[in-house]
Amino acid sequence: MKRITSLLVLMLFLILVPFQTIDAHPGRTDANGGHTCRTNCEKWGLQYGQYHYHNGGGGSSTSTRTTSSPAKTSAPKAQQKAAPVIQKKVIVAVDSANVFSAPSADSSVAATLWYGFEIKDSGKHSDFASIDQGFVSKSLLVTFTPITPKTVKIQAEKGYFFSTASSESTGRGFAAKDSLVQVVGGSGDWYYGSTKDSNGKVLVGFVSKTVAY
Secondary structure (H helix, E strand, O other), X not given: OHHHHHHHHHHHHHHHOOOOOOOOOOOOOOOOOEEEOOOOHHXXXXXXXXXXXXXXXXXXXXXXXXOOOOXXXXXXXXXXXXXXXXXXXXXXXXXXXXXXXXXXXXOOEEEEEEOOXXXXXXXXOXXXXXXXXXXXXXXXXXXXXXXXXXXXXXXXOEEEEEOOOOOOOOEEEEEEOOOEEEEEEEEOOEEEEEEEOOOOOEEEXXXXXXXXX
């Protein structure tokens, strides 16, 4: 009888005491008999943050590991386009300019150009502009910067026009007050454009922006 009683006690002890596996890893289990792996997870064949059960508790393990969304990469900045280089225009600044056959005033005259004629210089010589017709002395030329064509009005009683952007240069005539001037370029405080003088003739040259606006 005593032997049977001891055997019953031993069986109850084995039933009531939870069986601990030798391969258990650190960490307390919750009421469901599982927990989330936080330490040496790869050693136990688990992922960090993976929820799993011990001692056969619960169902299949689920992972509570959250994956962070990939960091947003800023779009590459569009390369700023370089501002276009505005090419200045070169024109004849006198009523009559000789075109020589060679870059020398002693050479023969090949042609004659008028005021406002646009020069396309190849840049081969320092004192002469090289063009298709021959060579023109650069001392007879003037430059201006092209602008979007627009119309201004003479605001003074007379609007004087000059051959260059200077009142010290040769005068080309004047237009009466309220005359409209079609301007296509500028140089500092001067416009380059055309209008009609008091006789109705076309007048081309530089007019001060303080007079025409």
